[in-house]
Amino acid sequence: MTPQQPPFGAGSNRRDFMRNGFSSLALVCTFAAQSSLKGAEITRSTAPTSAGRRFKAATPFTPFSRDLPIPPTLSPVSTRQGVDVYAMDIQEGLTEILPGFETPIYGYEGIYPGPTIRARKGRPTIVRQTNKLSFDSNVHLHGGYVPSAHDGHPMDVILPGKSFDYTYPNDQDAAYLWYHDHAHGRTAHTLYYGLVGSYLLSDDREEELGLPTDPEFDIPLTIADHAFNKDGSFRYSENVDLGFRGDTILVNGAVSPRMAVKRRLYRLRLLNASNARSYTLKLGNGRTLLQVASDGGLLEQPVLRSTVLIHPAERIELLVDFRGFRPGSEIVLQNIDGESAGTRNVLRFDVERGGGAEEFKVPRGRMRTIEKLPAPNASRRWDLSLATASGVQWRIADRGYDPERIDVRPRLGTSELWQWHNPSNRIHPMHLHGMLFRIVERSSGVIHPADRSWKDTVGVLAGETVTVQPWFVPYTGRYVFHCHALEHGDKAMMLQLEVER
Amino acid sequence: MKRALAGAVLAFGALASPAWAENQVVTGLDVGLKWDKEAVSIQPGETVTWTFPGTQQAHHVAGNGSEPADPAWASFNSPLGVPAPDASFTFATPGVYRYVCTVHSSSMVGTVYVGTAVTPPALLPPNQQPFENQDASPVTLEKVDEDKAKPRLTSVSVRRASGHAVRVRFRVDEESTVQVRLTRGGRTIKTATVEGTGTRSVTVRGARPGRYRVELRATDIAGNRSPLKRTTITVR
The missing domain is CATH 2.60.40.10 (Immunoglobulins)
Known part of the structure; x- marks a missing residue:
């Protein structure tokens, strides 16, 4: 099986998969029958169960028919000597995304999204990843301060059947990190087919502030656009220019789901895990959203927003207060950039009974003080462009990725000014591994207050120049920086840095 | 000089004139990221032209597949553009030639049959047929009952x-x-x-x-x- 094939795309598994495919097709017919019954008012689901809603759904794409799935929180296999040890298998799996269909995926523990790890600042974790796929894989902890050997560099892979113990020091402030495959040249494929998971790092500060940390009210929302084949399998089509675009939005692996909420304060942690789609999210008719954190953790102060723009690989944490709504209220989170109903509907919040004393608080005023960066000791300009000389390739400073070449050698503890210059007509979410940066200038206007904290990914808009200031701490070693539009990164929009002492 | 000019005019006329309809035009489309024709059939010596009118995405056309009947086809590779310039190729040797936009290589593919029988496209299995999301359910952005009443x-x-x-x-x-x-x-x-x-x-x-x-x-x-x-x- 070549890695460019979908999961279960070949070999002995294929027959099983086809059988699933055919039974799924049989279910399409069942579906139609159910719809017609519903039309004749013969059946009426009284209990608002998930099955009942699904029964009433006209097509597998009907929005807000399914309850939001919450990926399970992974339990450590050992907690000795202050280190939490986790174990995960990277494997194929089958999941039900369209009701009545099975979708073959790659998944951490065989599920999509993968299990959530909840880690604590100052308490290291070791994640033993076992590659049960038939091709190389590896794991990048996106946004983490991670030693180079554990960062998931494209050339550091876990061979099929082998394991690797990723050691994460967790020596950084609370933030929504995420883990995903980063093997060379195939992330557009492997992330699309499911190798994505959340890693929530907490600390004392967020507890002092009273932010929700209880998993019932602190919810990771992994948003990604997908498309499907008639047998329910994911449909992928190559688009090196724009990046993949799907006609359906999945949140935590469900088509535009509904989320039952109590009359409580919720911390919604948004991750754009799409290959290349950016979203502009709006709640209801434009209700204000309170953003408290971005990629690198808390903002200095909460920021009120009427819409939220989130590019691939970015994270945004929102506090949404449902206490003011009576049970039965429904509010839709929409992507106003969507080109169809399927790409506009993201999630609906359905307010249910329950609430009462709220132990969590809406922070006001200063949440955090960002460390002062050392003065930059170099300035670099990185032009982002599409080249056709040797096949179609995206480039940074007219170079494509070469694992044998180090493109920058900054000194540990220093900082530089990096100017992303994007004359192309595509958005490039530029990501730096193992370190964080701050945005210092945008040619398109002022830097939004919500983008002034630590970042690890910045969406450089078409025609825009964005200057960021990375801080080369805390580790020496070889890392990469690349475009997180996965088709761009794979087709070779990635360079290397080596932080030296 | 005069003769060369006349030749050029003739060549231009050959492309534009319906009398020479055996020459084929294939158009690249942004919608669906595909070609308007997935297969064209011509006789040896005829020309296929690929055009990209009004496209907003980067396209081009290139020869696809190994060891084509005409070795020149292997290096056929038009420049990328938004929109891309027209590109033509005159097929002298009978055979089956695949073309592709390498930017959209899983959907923008097609075949030129030169003096050979056209193979009808195989019926795709369900795992290769798109299951499009055509949902158009009406969506109410808000149906809220705000609690502004004081408790009694x-x-x-x-x-x-x-x-x-x-x-x-x-x-x-x-x-x-x-x-x-x-x-x-x-x-x-x-x-x-x-x-x-x-x-x-x-x-x-x-x-x-x-x-x-x-x-x-x-x-x-x-x-x-x-x-x-x-x-x-x-x-x-």
Whole structure:
């Protein structure tokens, strides 16, 4: 099986998969029958169960028919000597995304999204990843301060059947990190087919502030656009220019789901895990959203927003207060950039009974003080462009990725000014591994207050120049920086840095 | 010179004239990221032209597949553009030639049949046929019932209980947090908090003998507060 094939795309598994495919097709017919019954008012689901809603759904794409799935929180296999040890298998799996269909995926523990790890600042974790796929894989902890050997560099892979113990020091402030495959040249494929998971790092500060940390009210929302084949399998089509675009939005692996909420304060942690789609999210008719954190953790102060723009690989944490709504209220989170109903509907919040004393608080005023960066000791300009000389390739400073070449050698503890210059007509979410940066200038206007904290990914808009200031701490070693539009990164929009002492 | 010009005009005319309809034009489309024709059939010596009118995405056309009948096809590769310039290739050798936009290599593919029988496209299995999301369900962005009503506190009664205690009963009409305060001379002496809805009671203990003012206020989940309810009690 070549890695460019979908999961279960070949070999002995294929027959099983086809059988699933055919039974799924049989279910399409069942579906139609159910719809017609519903039309004749013969059946009426009284209990608002998930099955009942699904029964009433006209097509597998009907929005807000399914309850939001919450990926399970992974339990450590050992907690000795202050280190939490986790174990995960990277494997194929089958999941039900369209009701009545099975979708073959790659998944951490065989599920999509993968299990959530909840880690604590100052308490290291070791994640033993076992590659049960038939091709190389590896794991990048996106946004983490991670030693180079554990960062998931494209050339550091876990061979099929082998394991690797990723050691994460967790020596950084609370933030929504995420883990995903980063093997060379195939992330557009492997992330699309499911190798994505959340890693929530907490600390004392967020507890002092009273932010929700209880998993019932602190919810990771992994948003990604997908498309499907008639047998329910994911449909992928190559688009090196724009990046993949799907006609359906999945949140935590469900088509535009509904989320039952109590009359409580919720911390919604948004991750754009799409290959290349950016979203502009709006709640209801434009209700204000309170953003408290971005990629690198808390903002200095909460920021009120009427819409939220989130590019691939970015994270945004929102506090949404449902206490003011009576049970039965429904509010839709929409992507106003969507080109169809399927790409506009993201999630609906359905307010249910329950609430009462709220132990969590809406922070006001200063949440955090960002460390002062050392003065930059170099300035670099990185032009982002599409080249056709040797096949179609995206480039940074007219170079494509070469694992044998180090493109920058900054000194540990220093900082530089990096100017992303994007004359192309595509958005490039530029990501730096193992370190964080701050945005210092945008040619398109002022830097939004919500983008002034630590970042690890910045969406450089078409025609825009964005200057960021990375801080080369805390580790020496070889890392990469690349475009997180996965088709761009794979087709070779990635360079290397080596932080030296 | 004159002859060369005439030749060029002739070549141009050959492309544009319907009399030479065997020459084929294939158009690249942004919608669906595909070619308007997935297969064209020509005779040896005829020309296929690929065009990209009005496209917003980067396209081009290139020869696809190994060892084509005409070796020149292997290096056929037009420049990328938005929109891309037209590109033509004259096929002299009979055979089957695949073309592709390498930017959209899984959907923008096609075949030129030169002097050979056209193979009808195979029926794709379900795992290769698109299952399009054509949902158009009407969506109401908000159907909200905002709670702006103050909770109502009624049937407030206070009585002495044994052991310097005061028992306060009340009724509240929605899920609320009710705070009960015993004050004396303007100072709060004791407080108690009760959550719930309906008839509730709470016993406030440890008050020294004396006359107290008893104050109750309910705050609902939305934060709406009831008017203060006041009464008095003497603890013995």
